[in-house]
Amino acid sequence: MCSDPGQNMIKSAIKEKNLTGVVVAACSPRMHEPTFRRACAEAGLNPFLCEMANLREQCSWVHPRTDATTEKAIDIVSMLVAKVKRNAPLFPIKVPVTRTALVIGGGIAGIQSALDIANAGRQVVLVEREPSIGGHMSQLSETFPTLDCSQCILTPRMVEVAQHPNITLHTYAEVESLSGFIGNFTARIRKKARSIDERSCTGCGECVTACPIKKIPSEFNAGLGLRSAIYVPFPQAVPNKPVIDRGRCTYFQKGKCRFCETKCPAKAIRFDQQDEILDIAVGAVVVSTGFTVVETSFFPEYGYGLYKDVITGLQFERLLSASGPTLGEVRRPSDGKTPKNVVFLACAGSRDPAKGIEYCSKICCMYTAKHAMLYRHKVPDGDATVFYMDIRAAGKGYDEFVRRAIEDDEVRYIRGRVSRVFERQGKLVVKGADTLLGGQQVEIEADLVVLASAAVANPGAEELAQRLHVSYDGHSFFSEAHPKLRPVETNSAGIFLAGACQAPKDIPESVGQASAAASKVVGLFSCEELTREPVIAVVNRTAPPAYSTCAGCFMCRSACPFNAIESEEIKGRDGQILKTLARVNPGLCQGCGTCVAFCRSKAIDLQGFTHEQMYAQVMDLFA
Amino acid sequence: MSALQVQAGELLASGKAEVVIGYGEGTRGRVRPVFVRTRADVSLLVFDGRCTANLTVYLAKPEVGRMGKAAIVATPGAVRSLIQLIAEHQVDPGEVVVLAADDDAVTLLTDPAALEAYAAAHPVTIPPEAKAVTESLARMSAQERRAFWDAELSRCFKCYACRSACALCYCTRCITDMNQPQWVCVAPHALGVMEWHLNRAMHMAGRCVQCGSCTSACPAGIPIGLLAMEASRSVEKEFGAQAGLRCDAPPALSSFAADDRESFIL
Numbered sequence: 061m062c063s064d065p066g067q068n069m070i071k072s073a074i075k076e077k078n079l080t081g082v083v084v085a086a087c088s089p090r091m092h093e094p095t096f097r098r099a100c101a102e103a104g105l106n107p108f109l110c111e112m113a114n115l116r117e118q119c120s121w122v123h124p125r126t127d128a129t130t131e132k133a134i135d136i137v138s139m140l141v142a143k144v145k146r147n148a149p150l151f152p153i154k155v156p157v158t159r160t161a162l163v164i165g166g167g168i169a170g171i172q173s174a175l176d177i178a179n180a181g182r183q184v185v186l187v188e189r190e191p192s193i194g195g196h197m198s199q200l201s202e203t204f205p206t207l208d209c210s211q212c213i214l215t216p217r218m219v220e221v222a223q224h225p226n227i228t229l230h231t232y233a234e235v236e237s238l239s240g241f242i243g244n245f246t247a248r249i250r251k252k253a254r255s256i257d258e259r260s261c262t263g264c265g266e267c268v269t270a271c272p273i274k275k276i277p278s279e280f281n282a283g284l285g286l287r288s289a290i291y292v293p294f295p296q297a298v299p300n301k302p303v304i305d306r307g308r309c310t311y312f313q314k315g316k317c318r319f320c321e322t323k324c325p326a327k328a329i330r331f332d333q334q335d336e337i338l339d340i341a342v343g344a345v346v347v348s349t350g351f352t353v354v355e356t357s358f359f360p361e362y363g364y365g366l367y368k369d370v371i372t373g374l375q376f377e378r379l380l381s382a383s384g385p386t387l388g389e390v391r392r393p394s395d396g397k398t399p400k401n402v403v404f405l406a407c408a409g410s411r412d413p414a415k416g417i418e419y420c421s422k423i424c425c426m427y428t429a430k431h432a433m434l435y436r437h438k439v440p441d442g443d444a445t446v447f448y449m450d451i452r453a454a455g456k457g458y459d460e461f462v463r464r465a466i467e468d469d470e471v472r473y474i475r476g477r478v479s480r481v482f483e484r485q486g487k488l489v490v491k492g493a494d495t496l497l498g499g500q501q502v503e504i505e506a507d508l509v510v511l512a513s514a515a516v517a518n519p520g521a522e523e524l525a526q527r528l529h530v531s532y533d534g535h536s537f538f539s540e541a542h543p544k545l546r547p548v549e550t551n552s553a554g555i556f557l558a559g560a561c562q563a564p565k566d567i568p569e570s571v572g573q574a575s576a577a578a579s580k581v582v583g584l585f586s587c588e589e590l591t592r593e594p595v596i597a598v599v600n601r602t603a604p605p606a607y608s609t610c611a612g613c614f615m616c617r618s619a620c621p622f623n624a625i626e627s628e629e630i631k632g633r634d635g636q637i638l639k640t641l642a643r644v645n646p647g648l649c650q651g652c653g654t655c656v657a658f659c660r661s662k663a664i665d666l667q668g669f670t671h672e673q674m675y676a677q678v679m680d681l682f683a
Numbered sequence: 684m685s686a687l688q689v690q691a692g693e694l695l696a697s698g699k700a701e702v703v704i705g706y707g708e709g710t711r712g713r714v715r716p717v718f719v720r721t722r723a724d725v726s727l728l729v730f731d732g733r734c735t736a737n738l739t740v741y742l743a744k745p746e747v748g749r750m751g752k753a754a755i756v757a758t759p760g761a762v763r764s765l766i767q768l769i770a771e772h773q774v775d776p777g778e779v780v781v782l783a784a785d786d787d788a789v790t791l792l793t794d795p796a797a798l799e800a801y802a803a804a805h806p807v808t809i810p811p812e813a814k815a816v817t818e819s820l821a822r823m824s825a826q827e828r829r830a831f832w833d834a835e836l837s838r839c840f841k842c843y844a845c846r847s848a849c850a851l852c853y854c855t856r857c858i859t860d861m862n863q864p865q866w867v868c869v870a871p872h873a874l875g876v877m878e879w880h881l882n883r884a885m886h887m888a889g890r891c892v893q894c895g896s897c898t899s900a901c902p903a904g905i906p907i908g909l910l911a912m913e914a915s916r917s918v919e920k921e922f923g924a925q926a927g928l929r930c931d932a933p934p935a936l937s938s939f940a941a942d943d944r945e946s947f948i949l
Contacts, residue, residue: 609856613771619937638745640772658937660886661854662861675864 062092070096071103079105081144085113085137106149108594108668113140135681142680146673150594155647157243158343159585160185164235164524167195168567169559169574170348171217176578177346178226182585185340186221187249188231190279192297193218195350196560199280201380201388203567204430205461211296211383218298232303236337238528241624241648242554243343243590253333255290255304261328263300267320268292276308278385282375284393285385290320295383304329344554344581347538348574349524351560353513354409354417362408362511363481368394369488370481370509372408373427380434390438392508399442399507402435403490404428405478406448409514417514419535422564424512425452429462431510432471445472445504447492455566474502481509515564529623530555538562548577552622553650556580595668596649597624597656599642610641610663616655617642624648625655684726687756687789690782692725694754694791700780701751704741706734716741718750730756730784736848737761737896743773743853754780759805760894763927764850766798767892770932773853795930802928807893816906817913833873836880838903841871845907846883848900851890858882880910887911889918889935892927921946 061067061084073079082105084096089112097107113136123129159182163174166188174186186193198218200210221227236248271288278287280294287293289309292302310317311331321329353372356365364370369392371379382388392399406428410421425448432444451473453459465471476499478492488506493499517536518524525532530550531539538561541549548556556577559570584590599610607630617625628643644655644664653666662671684692687705694700707717707727714733719725739761741747757765762783768774781792783801792798809817820828843859846852859867859879867882868875891911898908919925922943924935 609854611773611854613773613934615771615934615937618933618939658934660858661856662858662866663856672864675866679864 061086062095067095067099070099074100074103074105080109081147082110083113083137083140083144084110085115085133085140087116088112088114088118106151108150109144109147111140111144111147113137139677139680143673143677146670146676147668150667153592153594153596153646155241155243155590155592157585157588157590158245158341159183159588160340160342161344161346161581161585162187162235162245162247162340162342163346163348164528165189165195165347165349165559165561166193166221166229166231167348167350167559167570168197168214168217169350169561169570170195170346171214171221172571172574173346173348173558173578173581174221174227175217175224176575177581178224180578180582180585182226182582184224184227185247185249185342186227186229187233187235187247188229189234189349190293191232191254191291191301191303192293192299193221193229193231194294194296194298196374197567198294198296199282199374199381200377201382201384202430202434204426205455205457207430207434209382211381215296215298218296222298229299230338231299235524235527238345241645242552243584244647245342245345245554247340247342247345249338249340251336251338253306253330253335254301255306255309255330255333256301257328257330257333258299258301260326261301262326263292263302264325265292265302266323266325267302267329270319270323272317272319273308273310276305281378281385282372284371284375284378304331344556344584345528346556346558346574346577346581347524347528347530347550347561348558348570348577349518349521349561351515351564352518354516358409358415358513359511361480362405362478362509363483363488364511364513367481367483367488367509368392369399369507370511372511372513373424373431374513376431376510377427380431380438388438390435390442390508397507398439400439401443401504401506402432402445402508402510403504403506404432404444404446404510404512405490406446406512407477407514408511410512411449412514417516417535419564420452421512421515422452423515423566425450426455426458426461426566428510428512429453429465429471433465433469436465436469436471443472444469445474445490445506447474447476447478447490449475449477455568476502481506515560517561521561528552528555530557531621548573548580551650553648554584590647592646593651594646595651595666596646597644597651597653597664597666599644600663600665607639608641608663609661610659611661612639612641613660614642615658615660616664619654619658621652621654622648622650624650685728685730687730687782687784688725688728690789690791691719691728691754691756692722694780694782695719695722695725699752699793700754702747703728703754703756703782704738704747705756705782706730706736706738718747720750728756730789732786734758734784735895735899737764737850737894739765739768739774739850740848740896742779743768743850748778752778752780754782756782756784758894759783759785759802760807760892760896761850762792762798762805763802763807763892764894766795766802766930767851767890767927768853769795769798769930771851771890771934776930799929809893810895813895813898813906813909817909820909832877835905836876837873838905839871839876839880839907840903841869841876841879842902844900844902845897848896849887850894850896851887851892852883858886880907884910884914888914889922889924890926891915 093112097110100110101107115133119133161177161184163170163186174184178184197214203210233251236250238247240246267290271290273289276287277283278285290302290304306312378384406424435444453462476493476495480491490504490506494502521536530552540547541551558574558577624645626643629637630639632638656664656666691703703719705728706714709715717727769776776795783790867878893912918935
């Protein structure tokens with residue numbers, strides 16, 4: 061039937077017999093409904109008057125060839141005939157599109173998405189919570205598996221973002237709310253007061269030198285270095301403009317100081333600056349807010365937070381980095397000595413159902429191999445030991461990289477979990493089991509212990525997800541619409557995901573997903589209007605004075621996963637509000653029907669699947 | 684003049700209310716609802732142990748809305764249903780003041796916070812006879828319970844007094860009145876009656892404030908409130924949500940909380 065002759069049969073039948081409805085008894089609607097609906101449309105019949113009776117998946121494929129199967133096939137066709145009699149012509153919905161994208165989060169994923177969209181000629185607004193874009197990638201020393209310097213490949217991209225004519229960059233800013241729907245969002249952005257006039261500041265750094273408060277743990281150096289109260293997070297920051305940490309600044313805390321102001325040659329310090337609220341119209345959103353690593357209190361058994369020389373992988377990155385607190389020399393935090401024995405613990409927190417993180421953080425195997433390798437390069441007479449569960453090195457050049465660490469750089473890999481890290485006579489002792497040697501207990505003295513701590517969702521990820529109305533999983537990572545076939549979309553139309561906010565990811569994967577999200581956005585922006593299937597929920601309309609049987613209880617509003625229910629006021633001639641009722645926004649509604657099920661007075665109907673149609677279809681079965 | 688009459692008079696005189704909805708003396712020793720719109724008529728108002736009907740049932744009606752700002756004489760159960768009506772956007776809290784009455788005092792409640800405090804201080808009281816039935820039902824097997832309800836519902840002739848008495852049955856068009864399609868059998872035979880009452884119980888799940896109005900309204904003496912009460916109690920057990928306590932409570936069944944137990948999902 062789906063071939064041209066079959067379609068032509070339907071077309072001529074419509075014309076010759078003046079048909080007002082068509083039922084095609086064949087395969088699933090997903091497979092060929094568009095084909096047959098198009099054929100009907102070509103013959104002049106509204107395509108939504110054509111229905112598919114699914115005889116393939118729901119009958120012939122799943123039952124043996126018997127009379128009962130044939131009877132079932134007849135029943136299925138008869139049900140659809142009962143339904144199609146009650147079908148009404150429907151027309152596609154057109155929604156205008158604002159062709160500006162909002163990218164939330166300026167790590168490598170956000171940067172890549174913003175650049176791809178901007179290079180396709182569309183406007184981008186990039187919002188970053190921190191004073192500089194760059195994210196975690198800017199903190200890394202070298203990157204696996206090629207060992208190229210992270211900042212060397214990242215900073216040109218950061219500068220490109222800042223200089224791109226199509227990108228508006230808001231750093232030190234957060235998205236307060238997102239309203240609207242695909243093609244027509246309004247984002248409210250709070251630009252936090254930087255206390256600096258960004259236009260007049262030249263980034264000379266005099267203020268940073270002048271600031272008397274210098275002993276604040278630096279976020280960029282993962283707490284291993286210090287910064288001042290007025291600071292630029294790192295030398296390559298974009299924008300390279302300082303920000304005053306008002307919680308730490310003497311002037312904001314005690315009302316006196318203003319040293320930076322006296323030293324500023326550009327007179328750019330603004331102590332009275334207020335937060336700025338911007339409302340921006342955007343058509344699509346890319347969420348790329350990244351991840352963080354678990355907090356210190358997570359590992360009492362490993363002594364993190366108790367012993368200075370137990371550090372996280374991110375801190376070790378800073379020790380290895382040429383721009384780090386030790387200028388790239390490996391010196392341990394407690395006494396600044398070069399550690400001769402470094403023990404790396406992979407899966408610190410990850411794959412541990414007992415601690416509530418049953419997933420694999422994915423990046424640790426690779427960066428632990430990198431850490432051990434770089435350490436051996438920098439301290440050739442030092443010993444590196446890695447405790448691991450399995451080595452997960454799936455990726456181009458990844459396994460070769462780990463083999464190189466083991467074979468060329470002589471890193472000692474011990475398969476087993478560590479039960480405890482403790483101090484004995486001033487030395488750290490790592491106690492674990494070697495599961496390849498039958499669970500034999502091993503104790504290793506270490507000068508420095510590096511935990512490949514689990515990657516977790518950012519604090520506040522859930523709150524952001526709720527503000528954006530995207531769903532998230534049990535670990536607060538944002539959920540994609542389909543794990544295989546729609547990996548960058550969310551369940552909210554027009555909102556896409558990129559990078560580690562969806563699940564732990566390495567750089568190539570984050571960049572790949574970011575470009576994928578950008579291509580989705582560019583695709584969405586390729587038309588001035590969106591055309592949508594009219595299979596959406598509709599609140600009924602009746603004659604005055606009630607105007608609708610909707611009672612306005614708004615149970616549907618909290619049931620709607622797409623934020624599609626609005627309220628509408630029905631006013632009398634004198635302008636007085638007669639009734640407040642629910643209205644379905646056709647741009648947002650995805651036609652899931654959840655609201656329909658919740659409506660007590662059946663005031664909502666799903667077009668194409670109305671109560672009347674469904675009821676007739678079911679009752680036909682019993683007729 | 685009783686304290687209630689004095690307070691009602693003051694509300695009308697000061698313009699804080701244009702109508703006082705309360706109980707008045709009826710026929711044959713019973714009370715009936717009265718709508719007092721002038722100060723001279725406050726003497727019609729009575730309040731005693733006979734006043735159990737839930738008067739908030741009138742608040743969602745458009746013709747009552749047109750009378751202007753209302754003061755309502757409310758039992759603790761009625762206060763809970765008013766809170767639930769506010770939560771379900773049926774009553775604007777700015778348009779109603781409450782004369783909360785129980786056995787010994789009349790309290791004027793003018794804002795949502797006061798309503799919530801009053802409801803919290805006056806928890807649900809289940810009459811002893813209802814409690815006895817609930818307890819015996821709990822001991823029954825599913826077949827015995829079915830037999831119990833079949834026997835009770837055999838007396839129902841679908842007068843819909845339960846629906847009229849219920850403050851939360853405010854739908855513009857009740858599902859049982861629909862005929863395109865005909866969801867519920869209109870005939871008062873066993874199936875039609877069961878369909879109606881199960882439907883009502885499901886619609887009340889998570890919303891019933893256990894005021895007891897439907898049971899006392901039933902002319903056949905069916906303890907019909909127990910169905911809605913039980914449905915609401917399972918919602919409370921699953922989601923910790925009790926209706927009629929918070930004016931800004933989200934609908935228990937259509938909202939989601941991260942710690943919902945979801946024990947019903949297999």
